[in-house]
Amino acid sequence: MTETDSKSRCFKLADRLEKVPPYLFQVIDDMKADAKSRGIEIVSLGIGDPDQPTPPEIVEELYKQAQINEMQKYPAYRGTDEMRQALTDFYQRRFGVQLNPQTEALTLIGSKEGIANLALAVLNPNDVVIVPDPSYPVYAMNAVFTGSEKYSAPLLRENDFLIDFGAIPDEIAERAKLLWMNYPNNPTSAVAPIEFFNEAVQWAKKYGVIIAHDNPYSEIYQSDEPPPSLLNAEGARDVGIEFNTLSKTYNMTGWRIGMVVGNQDIVQALGRVKSNIDSGVFLPIQKAAIRALNMPSDSVVELRKKYIERRIAVEEVLESAGYDVYHGKGTFYVWVRTPQGKKSFDFVGEVINETGVVIGPGSGWGKSGEGFFRVCLTREPDVLRKYLQVIVEKFPAN
Numbered sequence: 067m068t069e070t071d072s073k074s075r076c077f078k079l080a081d082r083l084e085k086v087p088p089y090l091f092q093v094i095d096d097m098k099a100d101a102k103s104r105g106i107e108i109v110s111l112g113i114g115d116p117d118q119p120t121p122p123e124i125v126e127e128l129y130k131q132a133q134i135n136e137m138q139k140y141p142a143y144r145g146t147d148e149m150r151q152a153l154t155d156f157y158q159r160r161f162g163v164q165l166n167p168q169t170e171a172l173t174l175i176g177s178k179e180g181i182a183n184l185a186l187a188v189l190n191p192n193d194v195v196i197v198p199d200p201s202y203p204v205y206a207m208n209a210v211f212t213g214s215e216k217y218s219a220p221l222l223r224e225n226d227f228l229i230d231f232g233a234i235p236d237e238i239a240e241r242a243k244l245l246w247m248n249y250p251n252n253p254t255s256a257v258a259p260i261e262f263f264n265e266a267v268q269w270a271k272k273y274g275v276i277i278a279h280d281n282p283y284s285e286i287y288q289s290d291e292p293p294p295s296l297l298n299a300e301g302a303r304d305v306g307i308e309f310n311t312l313s314k315t316y317n318m319t320g321w322r323i324g325m326v327v328g329n330q331d332i333v334q335a336l337g338r339v340k341s342n343i344d345s346g347v348f349l350p351i352q353k354a355a356i357r358a359l360n361m362p363s364d365s366v367v368e369l370r371k372k373y374i375e376r377r378i379a380v381e382e383v384l385e386s387a388g389y390d391v392y393h394g395k396g397t398f399y400v401w402v403r404t405p406q407g408k409k410s411f412d413f414v415g416e417v418i419n420e421t422g423v424v425i426g427p428g429s430g431w432g433k434s435g436e437g438f439f440r441v442c443l444t445r446e447p448d449v450l451r452k453y454l455q456v457i458v459e460k461f462p463a464n
């Protein structure tokens with residue numbers, strides 16, 4: 067008998083796991099569970115999951131297709147030809163951007179999957195990845211999973227939450243390999259003008275940096291003018307790709323289907339990674355997504371109207387109580403300064419404890435989110451008014 071047979075040793079998990087924080091909403095779930103155990107009724111305005119149903123014709127398409135034997139087999143990992151055609155047709159119709167469906171588009175298992183896997187396609191250890199702060203937590207995980215270095219680019223109110231390229235030090239820019247951007251922006255609701263994307267592309271070309279633009283809210287805007295795609299910027303396709311998804315546009319968060327389009331070398335590199343990790347999206351879901359993308363836009367127009375009404379309702383309640391609200395024009399979030407200069411997590415904890423209402427702590431999306439909170443417009447206006455009224459009564463602005 068050897069030493070190891072007689073004495074059992076403890077296994078060890080990967081070191082990188084120590085750098086993976088619990089997912090933001092896990093922390094909030096724990097706060098909720100605690101309040102619930104004390105008999106408090108919980109109402110969530112915290113997590114960004116649409117309340118409205120997937121339009122019925124999309125669901126029907128899934129039913130129909132799921133019964134066909136050929137549809138039950140392994141799909142092609144890149145997405146079917148028909149699916150990639152539907153994606154590029156959408157980009158043509160919506161943005162006037164013409165893409166080659168064979169080389170410049172890929173189907174994803176939700177955009178989150180592609181956002182995470184992109185790291186394996188473009189980052190080496192010790193490269194720098196520039197991540198906006200605050201931002202969707204998955205971008206920062208790129209650095210953790212590849213041993214690269216994260217540089218946080220603060221999104222500040224005085225810059226309308228746009229990245230300030232002039233503030234990125236030259237030595238960081240020289241080492242940077244990848245830049246993440248997201249407009250309409252989660253969590254701040256800021257929208258970027260085309261001039262900003264033009265500037266971003268020029269900056270990226272100067273330093274040889276890849277731009278990954280995450281655009282899940284491209285259709286969720288509250289302005290008269292639809293926000294642009296990164297691919298509308300001059301020369302964007304030389305350096306950039308864009309992630310998009312059906313999740314928010316068609317209330318399909320649970321379906322897991324998204325897309326990446328743009329620079330063919332980067333898109334193909336991500337495809338190569340994926341072909342060794344997953345086997346694509348269930349074919350009936352691709353069929354349903356094709357149906358969604360080719361539908362008349364009525365459902366999306368209605369959805370936009372709802373979010374406009376809801377944003378107005380939230381802004382009214384908060385502002386008449388003296389809260390400092392950022393007037394964003396996109397996404398279904400409202401970004402607000404905490405009352406009395408409270409720390410984000412303190413305020414969110416107190417609100418859950420005293421009212422049962424769950425809101426998002428700004429600092430959960432990054433240091434520069436400290437002192438803000440996020441409200442989701444995923445409830446009807448009356449419900450939003452009622453619960454925000456409860457909050458402002460308990461927590462005066464000053």
Ligand SMILES: *Cc1c(COP(=O)(O)O)cnc(C)c1O
Pocket residue numbers: 114175176177178179202248252280282310311312313319322323324
């Ligand atoms: C919702 C969201 C996503 C994820 O979209 P899926 O396609 O459902 O994975 C990605 N980025 C941001 C900023 C989001 O808010």
